[in-house]
Amino acid sequence: MEEQHKYRVVAWWTSGRTGTAKSDSAPNSIHFTAPPEFGGLEGRWTPEDLLLGAVASCFTTTFRVIAEYAKFEYSDLEVEAEGIVRKSDSGYSFSEILLRPTLMISSEQDQGRALGLLRKAKALCMVSRALATAPKLEVRVQVSKLLPVG
Template sequence: MAGQQHQYQVTVLWQGGGDTGTTGYRDYGREHELRAPGKASIAGSADPAFLGDKDRWNPEELLVGSLSACHKLWYLHLCAEAGVVVLAYEDHAEGEMDAALGRFTRVTLRPRITLDSDSSESRARELHDHAHKKCFIAASVNFEVGCQPDFIRQSASHG
């Protein structure tokens, strides 16, 4: 993968101008759609604190979700290579944004990982550090991304 360039195309479609457009801060809608070829659209808006629709995804949630998903994908990859068997993975990630600074200050990932009974928990814990170093999204942000994993044991079903 070294040296390869990857391209990503996303269209953000906004049609919330109504009759008055952006004549004032409260005069336009924040709703939009994120689109990419061959994929379901994502209904987006601003955070409700910025007059957005609470029922739609906002950019801040998408950023936190991107960090969580990237970490998880690398983590599962590294576990597969290391012989650590993950049976389930659920992350309750949280992001902190300082509106006065106009930026995120931290994101904390809190994955709950179910391991089979034969996998090393210490090795599973160690692989989070490696996943963090490989995560493209975490490497692209200028704030701390922490990880506080919790592990559960389960016997793998061999049926």
Template sequence: MARQHTYPVVVTWTGDKGTGTSGYRDYGRDHDLSADGPPPIAGSSDPAFRGDPSRWNPEQLVVGALSQCHMLSYLHKCAMAGVVVTAYADHATGTMTETRDGGHFTEVILRPTVTVRSPEMAEAALKLHADAHDACFVATSVNFPVRHEPTVQVAGQDA
């Protein structure tokens, strides 16, 4: 039998300016995302949709979740393959297209820069991104492409 996991979260709207949603411009898009354990995340809508740019928006969180999941899957794959990663940073970008009825992501590009301990590990480190993608629960759940443009560096060598 397959194991199932649940992830309860609470989203609490904090944008009532005293008149509720009496008009499109009369309410804030601010909200808090919380779950048992971690501190709340202050959220809003994208500034293009009247949101607060100092708060996380759902689109950023989707890109962030894909990047986090890929990194965690990747580090696991590297550890199992004997590839020693000493640093990892991803500059991910998501692209969303607006339509008359809303919008949708068209792609997310992950651009991880990985540092490995020795030159012999570089080729395997590069190839393991495909395995990590296949193992990432979030990437295998979305209906748009998640592409990877990884870079591998060797510790102590110039990039």
């Protein structure tokens, strides 16, 4: 694998309170606005949502790679990301980012290993490592019986 990768997103303001962002790697653009509490519109993605989405999706994909490499089986992973924005002397910024992954596994015996892999995913997620506010982790591992498909 190459040692350097480049990613590019272009964002532009399209009208009054909305903008559009486009990535070279995806065909669809994302319409965004500021949060309503900062004069934006309801019902659109905000930069804050996109940041939390980047952290949650990075954690999810990082865990998938780690679990695959470790030959660890799970039936589902859902990751909730919550951010707290506070005002300081220098302006508004995220003061906390909390990840709540819920991992579904089939055996209680795998819980310890699951926790270790989830912590490893947090440590290796490159989006989280790029942030000044390091995400915190609240893990939930649930046991469920795998149902046969078909």
